[in-house]
Amino acid sequence: MTRLLLAFFALFTILSAHAQAPQRPKLVVGLVVDQMRWDYLYRYADRYGSGGFQRLLREGFSCENTLIPYTPTYTAPGHAGIYTGSVPALTGIISNTWWDRRLDTTMYCTNDTSVQSVGTPSKWGKMSPKNLWASTVTDELRLASNFRNKTIAIALKDRGAILPGGHTANGAYWFDNTSRGWITSTFYTKELPAWVQAFNARALPENYLKENWNTLYPIGTYANSTADATPWEGVLPGGSNTFPHRTDTLKGNVAMEAFRHSPFGNRYTFEFAKAAVTAEKLGKGNFTDFLAISLSSPDYIGHTFGPNSIEAEDCFLRLDRDIAAFLQFLDANVGKGQYLLFLSADHGAAHSPGYATANRIPAGRIDDRKLMDSLNAVTGRAFNIVRPVRSLINFQVYLDHDAIRRAGADRQAVKNFVMDELMRRSGMARVVDLENLGAATMPPRIKDMILNGYNQVLSGDIQFVFKPQWFDWGGTTGTTHGAPYPYDAHIPLVWFGWKMKAGRLGRETYMTDIAATLAALLRIQAPNACIGMPIAEVIR
Template identity: 55%
Template structure:
């Protein structure tokens, strides 16, 4: 018995010593993560519609220290950021920036497209199940339902269990709705018929009181009274061509497309016209400040997100072209507006407490007549003329009437039912159309979208077409025009191609956790959402194909 107790005592002592030794030698686990995930109080995303990358530097010497210069010098710029898909349009750009995805996945393949099932055109943000809130027009019959994936703004809401506030603001409905995402607290856009900021019943039943009061001011009228003259003496606009050239479009009521533009013509009558002046950007950013103040953005326990799009740059650019005095003046005025906006954020939210990023939905081509005047490649193409020719050839050879229903986003849509009813060979019809298209002087190439893998075109262009192709919404044939050719009129310009003038966009971050710097590594529009997700420690959007800008996230 004594021996048993002795052995028990020895075992107990050995166990105690062993535990003591283990306790002494076992490494102490130290958490490398803070108790709370560090995030900014507010994120502000600014998409400048139709802003070519080179505008950051083209007018740099004329920018103030507090606007674009501050953004470039205090921020981090991914200088070589491109749109990875084609066509490059407004809705696609806004959706892809915020989803981190491409049209093939998020479904926004253009501002509008043709739906073969319903045999009608579809607008990217249309929704007849909702009603307009804020006016008695149909401008509010909109929602994000056509966008098939989540956005970074949706993911922020999910990550904070919907404590984060998300608001979208733009003159254009699509520039507000798509960035704000599916779960936004609000998206507001401008109704050109009434001069009011409105929304839809998708978000709310009634405008907030602060917005109802703001709409009573009819701020557009005050800017119309100013007319539009150049900010500085017109002879100092040396980065632009002359004020009156043949490629500039005249505004309604004007005799020539020259300064000063008589905006008083529109006061109280045509509120839509404010969009085609730099004051449209001023109104947008002023409204953004009011939203920050009225909704206490950046003042809560969770990170809020304000998605803003300045659309006036697009309207001005389409009408006058990127080498016009009008576009130079628009960017010089936007620079001033940005300076005021940054100062407001510094005061209201606090410098270092907000994360700001700037990008664009697309760039723009020089006007074809401008290119012609300077002996550069470029010209016009008639889409409708080619469709008429193709339909005649197809009917003569295959007995199919109006085989091509329409053309949208550089794509031809065929009437599959008519082809089937005629018992015609659809592959042969497409081949005829493609070969005929290739003979057009303005056409660079044409491809069968259902046989894209076997097409002999440069891989970069093939990838861009693939990323822009959605099986349920895209057409049957995609045609590529030569550099700086497009379907349009003799004045103004447009965008939509894979070329760098349309696809090379700015991408600059500034503020919270951002150190000044730049990278010339190639990045893509889709990387913006992925970068935000990495910085915020939240999930990427559901269709995200982008990757974080590591030079920024590893700072």
């Protein structure tokens, strides 16, 4: 009798569990800040207000040691990694661009000549997620609802919208200089929705540029930055490297480039996100919607002026206010505690080499084009091959297999020769044969990052790793990213809103854990190439 009662109770428990639909937030918001190093959460904290980054950290759960598990660390694989929970070896997005051996040309990550631009006469709408091999967590949420929810993805950069939106987004929108507004492609729709057309008609970029870009606070109070107009700072398109940046007189494409390189780009993106929430009624239906936002302007600013510039500091002080306003908008329009938001980044950034060397930190630059020309010259003479190196991109060397074969040379011998030549160059820490990674001797973390970034179909033959604070940047100003080191690979990850309790986590977590954690919180299938693990402290 006791066994029968226990069995009945167990069956009743199972049936009751199955009868209850899982609880989910009304809306999930993914907020990716392009080129936000982890330390920016705290570097300018004394100037942040209470409603932006401070609110996220005060009320949310911060994974303080979140790392990118692959290299190179660029925008496209970063956005793909966050939303697929996977790495370039499995997603097919190994960089922003890569060498396509089949077509004998460079391939852009979201390029798709089979679609047409929508909202612009320019070619910059001919984009789609065609090159993304894997599903995203946004795809899986659409599948889980039998396509009864909505996914909208937004970014100034096409790759910052398209890759997070995945293959099934209801809409992905990016900014176009020619039309001076938001555009999309026929992959998503044949005509811009009326609300997007109405938003574009407001001509906000031109209005923002009329304001000019001056510092939010008196320029002498920017204690976390170097002096204005240091030698290693670049120039705002059409302007100068000093405040105030005059933008009100700029015209044409230069004006739109300056707009991208200013904090106005963040404000504009948030305004469009608010319009999307309202027009698409996100968070108002019976199923969880997803709004994927990527803020591109911090990356443009960082590349031009460097992470220690007043421009970078002012960008994040203004972004703090923009985030505060956006959280208030979500509170009012979706409901406080009814939406789940995560904040993260696609990569970080190195110090400008000029800044580093001025402070006695070893640093340097290598010009990729000059390096490839030099390798072709010396290797070509040694093996009597015309242009044995077909491409040098993403810290990888692509050998011309056909040219080597026609010359009757041994490909492994050519490869070994090129590897030896690379190790003779200043700034090199390690050179590895990508077809024989198992034999490489290097710190396990760096080796794993190379392995996760190596795609047998798309990657090159050889990979080189620079010494810390060295990178491939031909100019003398600004900065870039891509390295496996903490300044590029340590990113913020803060969870906020629905069912989140305030807290901090010090153990290592990874970019690939974001999609896995979202899937666990939403009780849906993880993306099909996901290798991340749900962060137990977040889903507890």
